[in-house]
Amino acid sequence: MNGVRELVQVELPTQFGEFQATAFEVHTGPVYLALAKGELVGGGAALTRLHSECLTGDALGSLRCECGVQLRLALRRIAAEGRGLLLYATGHEGRGVGLVNKLQAHVEQDDGADTVDANLRLGLPVDGRRYDAAAAVLHALGIGSVRLLTNNQDKVRGLREAGITVAGTEPLRTAAHSRNVGYLDTKERRLGHLETAGEELEPAPSPPPDAVRLLGDVDPPADRPYVVLKYAQTLDGRIATANGDSKWISGEEERAVSHALRAACDAVMVGVGTVLRDDPRLTVRLVPGASPLRVVLDSTLRTPSNALLLDGDPVTVVLTTDRATEGDRERLRETGAGIQVLPPGPGGVDLVAGLRVLRECGVRSLLVEGGARVITSLLSAGLVDRVVVGTAPKIIGAGTEAVGDLGVARVAEGIALRNRSVHLTADDIVTAWDVC
Numbered sequence: 001m002n003g004v005r006e007l008v009q010v011e012l013p014t015q016f017g018e019f020q021a022t023a024f025e026v027h028t029g030p031v032y033l034a035l036a037k038g039e040l041v042g043g044g045a046a047l048t049r050l051h052s053e054c055l056t057g058d059a060l061g062s063l064r065c066e067c068g069v070q071l072r073l074a075l076r077r078i079a080a081e082g083r084g085l086l087l088y089a090t091g092h093e094g095r096g097v098g099l100v101n102k103l104q105a106h107v108e109q110d111d112g113a114d115t116v117d118a119n120l121r122l123g124l125p126v127d128g129r130r131y132d133a134a135a136a137v138l139h140a141l142g143i144g145s146v147r148l149l150t151n152n153q154d155k156v157r158g159l160r161e162a163g164i165t166v167a168g169t170e171p172l173r174t175a176a177h178s179r180n181v182g183y184l185d186t187k188e189r190r191l192g193h194l195e196t197a198g199e200e201l202e203p204a205p206s207p208p209p210d211a212v213r214l215l216g217d218v219d220p221p222a223d224r225p226y227v228v229l230k231y232a233q234t235l236d237g238r239i240a241t242a243n244g245d246s247k248w249i250s251g252e253e254e255r256a257v258s259h260a261l262r263a264a265c266d267a268v269m270v271g272v273g274t275v276l277r278d279d280p281r282l283t284v285r286l287v288p289g290a291s292p293l294r295v296v297l298d299s300t301l302r303t304p305s306n307a308l309l310l311d312g313d314p315v316t317v318v319l320t321t322d323r324a325t326e327g328d329r330e331r332l333r334e335t336g337a338g339i340q341v342l343p344p345g346p347g348g349v350d351l352v353a354g355l356r357v358l359r360e361c362g363v364r365s366l367l368v369e370g371g372a373r374v375i376t377s378l379l380s381a382g383l384v385d386r387v388v389v390g391t392a393p394k395i396i397g398a399g400t401e402a403v404g405d406l407g408v409a410r411v412a413e414g415i416a417l418r419n420r421s422v423h424l425t426a427d428d429i430v431t432a433w434d435v436c
């Protein structure tokens, strides 16, 4: 039908549940893969994602774009609804210009062009995608009406022109990463995509928050990542009670900001004290976004093998010293963690060496989520670029202070902060500052 040929059909179990996969060959050459859930013919417009192939984003987790996060978010939304279709368009790589041209456009972007000008410099179309083949596949599946999961109005227009009724659209907003925020901004400004990175930071709660603004200008020095300290404190400046309890100081929306900050950074780090007390996962769960590399400062490898942050995905790196036994190094390696043995320093692991190793691994932005000893060490060593603090409307009295002794005798000698930005959530106040 309409130059569309069904090639094969098979059940495809995925981490988002089971889909019926059907491969179609279209007259222009590429193969379209339809992943269907539930009965799609009759029963009203089905939730549908027309996903343009992006090998680097979808399969390799590239942070230059948001494609992989959108793909998984769409599958999750369809699975949650129990009925819908994901149509994967293999000819659409790089907005239709192909893989190699897309990589060449990345080079132009590294040279200062935005995603639109990069294509123009190379003599390529800004967007070479057509939607008639996708519409023909939808017709072949007996689907004439969809609710489209997209931020891209061109997809809506293209499907409508090809005879598909788009009964509505639902946005696929993802938390921006510091590496793709410029790309998302260009898509919004120059290509008419809608709110790709969620709402601007306004005093109105709306997930996912555009937390990249809280990060400031990610501009790492050559020998370490750009370091952002983030913690949640009570109004009287405590990050935990006297017996170490910190769950939860801030409300869910403030914690969503933390998750959006994780999604915006290359890596997230805590000290082993926080691992032992809180057993955090340090993944991105409260907003749609990619989880960063996880890092633990642990000079004698006290991290237990069953710690949640050793669950294997994403990778965890433990920075340690030669005070850790060979047996403990092996024990943690067996969990899949990377072990880096570094010189000792004040407080445990030498921070300058640790940050250099992370930078050499490609970490440009590092979010540090505590606890108190690690926060204090980093501030004492002058290794912090940005501080983001969520302040909750609670007073708990004696407890764990976020920042310990910095040897400051006079107020004038304190660490000065500038470039304040403020974000209000339903209950809490998030303030962010550059460290002078």
Ligand SMILES: NC(=O)c1ccc[n+]([C@@H]2O[C@H](COP(=O)([O-])OP(=O)(O)OC[C@H]3O[C@@H](n4cnc5c(N)ncnc54)[C@H](OP(=O)(O)O)[C@@H]3O)[C@@H](O)[C@H]2O)c1
Pocket: 230, 231, 232, 233, 238, 239, 240, 243, 244, 245, 246, 249, 270, 271, 272, 273, 274, 275, 277, 278, 297, 298, 299, 300, 301, 302, 345, 346, 347, 348, 349, 350, 351, 369, 370, 371, 372, 373, 374, 375, 377, 378, 400
């Ligand atoms: N409210 C929040 O936002 C928040 C966030 C996180 C944690 N917390 C709370 O903070 C408390 C944990 O804080 P904490 O101070 O005990 O633990 P921590 O700062 O998470 O970890 C400190 C440990 O990390 C190791 N370490 C290695 N290198 C270090 C270095 N250069 N500087 C500092 N530490 C280094 C040291 O152990 P070794 O000597 O064994 O290497 C040190 O004892 C818990 O109560 C937790 O709930 C609150």
